[in-house]
Amino acid sequence: MIPALAADGLLAAGILALALGCVATRRAFASAALFIAYGLLLALAWARLDAPDVALTEASIGAGLSGVLLLGGVRRLEGLAEPSPDAETGPLLTILIGIGCAALTVAIGAAVLLLPDPTPSLAPQVAANLATTDLGNPVTAVLMSFRALDTLLESAVVLLAVVCVWALTPEGGWGGVAGLRQPVVRDGPLALLARVLPPLGIVIAIHILWVGADAPGGKFQAAAVLAAMWLMPWMAGLAPAPRIDARWLRLVLAAGPALFILIGLGGALAEGAFLAYPPGWAKPLILAIEIVLTASIAVALALLVMGPPEPPR
Amino acid sequence: MAWDMLPMLAVMLPVLAMVAAVPLGARGAERLTLAYAPVGLALAIGIMLVVQLGGVPIRQELGHWAPPLGIAFRADGLAAAMLLTAALIIGAIAIFARADFGTAAGAAERRQAFAFWPLLLGLWAAINLAVVANDLFTLYVALELLTFAAMPLVCLDGSRATLQAALRYLMFALLGSVLYLLGVALIYGSAGTLDIVLLAQRVRGDIPVMIAIAVMTAGLLAKTALLPLHLWLPPAHAGAPAAASAVLSALVVKGSFVLVLRLWFGVMARVPMPDAAQILAGLGAAAILLGSVAALGQARLKLLVAYSTVAQIGYLFLMFPLLAASAGEVAAKAWTGGVVQAVSHAFAKAAMFLAAGIMAARFGHDRIADLSGAGRAMPVTLLTFALAGLSLMGVPPSGGFAAKWLLLSAAIGAGQWWWALVILGGGLLTGGYVYRVLAMGLRAGDPAPEPAPVAWQRDGIALALALVSVVLGFLPLAAFGLVQIGRLDVSP
Amino acid sequence: MTGTIFGLVGAALIGIGLFGMLVRRDALLRILSFNLLGGGVFLVFGAVARRGAGAGFGGDPVPQAIILTGIVVAFAATTLAVALVLRLAAAKDRA
Numbered sequence: 001m002i003p004a005l006a007a008d009g010l011l012a013a014g015i016l017a018l019a020l021g022c023v024a025t026r027r028a029f030a031s032a033a034l035f036i037a038y039g040l041l042l043a044l045a046w047a048r049l050d051a052p053d054v055a056l057t058e059a060s061i062g063a064g065l066s067g068v069l070l071l072g073g074v075r076r077l078e079g080l081a082e083p084s085p086d087a088e089t090g091p092l093l094t095i096l097i098g099i100g101c102a103a104l105t106v107a108i109g110a111a112v113l114l115l116p117d118p119t120p121s122l123a124p125q126v127a128a129n130l131a132t133t134d135l136g137n138p139v140t141a142v143l144m145s146f147r148a149l150d151t152l153l154e155s156a157v158v159l160l161a162v163v164c165v166w167a168l169t170p171e172g173g174w175g176g177v178a179g180l181r182q183p184v185v186r187d188g189p190l191a192l193l194a195r196v197l198p199p200l201g202i203v204i205a206i207h208i209l210w211v212g213a214d215a216p217g218g219k220f221q222a223a224a225v226l227a228a229m230w231l232m233p234w235m236a237g238l239a240p241a242p243r244i245d246a247r248w249l250r251l252v253l254a255a256g257p258a259l260f261i262l263i264g265l266g267g268a269l270a271e272g273a274f275l276a277y278p279p280g281w282a283k284p285l286i287l288a289i290e291i292v293l294t295a296s297i298a299v300a301l302a303l304l305v306m307g308p309p310e311p312p313r
Numbered sequence: 314m315a316w317d318m319l320p321m322l323a324v325m326l327p328v329l330a331m332v333a334a335v336p337l338g339a340r341g342a343e344r345l346t347l348a349y350a351p352v353g354l355a356l357a358i359g360i361m362l363v364v365q366l367g368g369v370p371i372r373q374e375l376g377h378w379a380p381p382l383g384i385a386f387r388a389d390g391l392a393a394a395m396l397l398t399a400a401l402i403i404g405a406i407a408i409f410a411r412a413d414f415g416t417a418a419g420a421a422e423r424r425q426a427f428a429f430w431p432l433l434l435g436l437w438a439a440i441n442l443a444v445v446a447n448d449l450f451t452l453y454v455a456l457e458l459l460t461f462a463a464m465p466l467v468c469l470d471g472s473r474a475t476l477q478a479a480l481r482y483l484m485f486a487l488l489g490s491v492l493y494l495l496g497v498a499l500i501y502g503s504a505g506t507l508d509i510v511l512l513a514q515r516v517r518g519d520i521p522v523m524i525a526i527a528v529m530t531a532g533l534l535a536k537t538a539l540l541p542l543h544l545w546l547p548p549a550h551a552g553a554p555a556a557a558s559a560v561l562s563a564l565v566v567k568g569s570f571v572l573v574l575r576l577w578f579g580v581m582a583r584v585p586m587p588d589a590a591q592i593l594a595g596l597g598a599a600a601i602l603l604g605s606v607a608a609l610g611q612a613r614l615k616l617l618v619a620y621s622t623v624a625q626i627g628y629l630f631l632m633f634p635l636l637a638a639s640a641g642e643v644a645a646k647a648w649t650g651g652v653v654q655a656v657s658h659a660f661a662k663a664a665m666f667l668a669a670g671i672m673a674a675r676f677g678h679d680r681i682a683d684l685s686g687a688g689r690a691m692p693v694t695l696l697t698f699a700l701a702g703l704s705l706m707g708v709p710p711s712g713g714f715a716a717k718w719l720l721l722s723a724a725i726g727a728g729q730w731w732w733a734l735v736i737l738g739g740g741l742l743t744g745g746y747v748y749r750v751l752a753m754g755l756r757a758g759d760p761a762p763e764p765a766p767v768a769w770q771r772d773g774i775a776l777a778l779a780l781v782s783v784v785l786g787f788l789p790l791a792a793f794g795l796v797q798i799g800r801l802d803v804s805p
Numbered sequence: 806m807t808g809t810i811f812g813l814v815g816a817a818l819i820g821i822g823l824f825g826m827l828v829r830r831d832a833l834l835r836i837l838s839f840n841l842l843g844g845g846v847f848l849v850f851g852a853v854a855r856r857g858a859g860a861g862f863g864g865d866p867v868p869q870a871i872i873l874t875g876i877v878v879a880f881a882a883t884t885l886a887v888a889l890v891l892r893l894a895a896a897k898d899r900a
Contacts, residue, residue, distance in 0.1 A: 046851065051851060054847075057873050066880060070837060070887065080895055097828055098824060098828075101820040101827075104528075108524065112815070112816060121858070122506075123860040127860035143873065147384055147870060153454045154877060159335065160431070160462060163432065164461055168468070175422065245338075254336045276375075308892070476896055477893060497871075498868070
């Protein structure tokens, strides 16, 4: 009990220190680096909270992909413009905002402490209905059956985000290769990792996807790992980014959400409710959706990090 | 045909069309959108008829999983009215936008054309989802879908000023949704469900729930642009292309507004909050007065129209204290008045932005001081602006009049006469800024350049939208009974 | 206990993130602060999930699934914001 409490306390202090550091630092690069460390500690916190699925997601997306994105953003901003000329917020206003934010923290903290005990929970209902989905992982059952609508809509949101990022293409760049062209890195850790990791990472991603039905893991985590395995050689200049007008690319992006919706509509026709799976078909249909969706989301996540095409210089 | 499928189809078909639009490319997406528009309209009319004739909301439990474990769609009268509004306006915008975002056969794909159609479809799906979803987290996803679809519309032309406006909008919108999500967490922790109908029965006013409602309301107000959280709206709505401005001002801000209604009179149906409602309406009154004054002072037409949106949003919040403090007929009037305001403003504002866009395209600028001669060169456009303006002012007979009359008599009925003064004052100020534009347009001036060939079609669409906002005022009061169906704050 | 501790950490992160979003002028630092704020919200949700442990699960799977969805949506929002900031900086550079 006491060692566990001490571990939690230490972890909590670490997370808060890194978060404060992120906000206090004026240099964007240092801030982004601290943010990645923060994300990794947060993943540990999720493990402590007995939420291994969330921990995997936080580590791969919250820390991993976000970190790559933010560090890349900082690097490019340094190459682009002078540091932002806007004046810093004045001291009086800063203090007032600080007081307001502290009050919010106190209010939320009070709300957390005042939550009813025992906290109402749907865990018993999930347990009671888990068998009908043929899935062993309760989180996957929620994502793919009980609340499948959210997952479906979320895959549409990710696709829409790609459209949004592409909509920001500067004049003259439309139809080109996604993101900046990366110079080839011949030495150093990135060059090595970019060559060694992808085969390993792809195997790991397939494993995460496959066990996700019954153990922690699933399509989002697998897709994030796959995206990273594309981004790493891309950053090292070893793997090309695709042209955004490539037909295959757009088909892969759309395939996952489209299949999900069509299976959902099939359920409406056959079973009388959208996203109802016919008895005995739940697991194969869910697996089919997950496999195709993993491919779509992996490509979408990679494209989101790469950014819109740039016009040729 | 099972009627309970209709709300689900109204959400999922535009999502499917948005997904398909990406591989289809700009030209295919444009044709798909135009082909889907009548289907979407038919679905909305079908839902309205089923709700009206049945007198009860349409429900479907997705995957046959009943809440609290599963998610339900629930189309009540409010949802039916908003679905029909969205279908009519988006269909009209789709036709209007062909001249700007169309792709000729064999022509190369353009950035704006590729982006516009899936964004419009995504926006349609998001609005429909925001009004029929009955689950607080699904509504969060709807909010994000709405933000993602709306943000790029703001900066479609790629200029520095619109990019800046889009970034400011995005920051407000993201802060708004994350605060909303915080409330979702606290409500789930207190009540063990996110289903609004179940919450309406379970929720009592304990502290975590009250804190949750406070942060969610704050977040949603930032998205709805209620004063003082309106700063992002004028540059964003005025800088976008006309077709985009029209949907942003007419529909996008209404999505988050409907969520506020769902919280206050759904989740909190058994916990009236009259004091907080007074504050909300106070902000609304400030928005009406300050927004209208700001509109009066604008030099550019599109900014004037955008500030008019800030003011008209204020009216939406006058219904809160009237509903919180009264019951029966007075509350029913306040509810109907608020919803009719949302609907009639949507049509009037869409028409006004399109008219402003047509004028700006013809003159090559939108400086109000240099619009003389508009009345002679483009009488239909100016007439559209005038009709929409009459509805915003609340001149009878118009939808705006019906809305403001209902709110006014509810205010008197509830003994809160001070809101009646705000409504009247706001109408006068609105008359002021509409008159300013009309007076300048009717003045003799240099003839404007020749119109583009599609001009009559675009003028016709804008005029039709303005006429709808007026015709709403001719409907018998009983027709508005639709929006009362399924209200959760009325004891069953 | 673990749930409550991290719930309170979440509350603190919400304050820190909001402060950063409102006070910082640098757009990337604001986006970073938005992510801190988001992380705090997810932790509060996680505390709720942990307190709902039962029926053989270490936490309530429903909020856990919701958090998972939320993290992916927040990431998409972050990429959008970063792309917009970079585009704006490039536009300023050219001007």
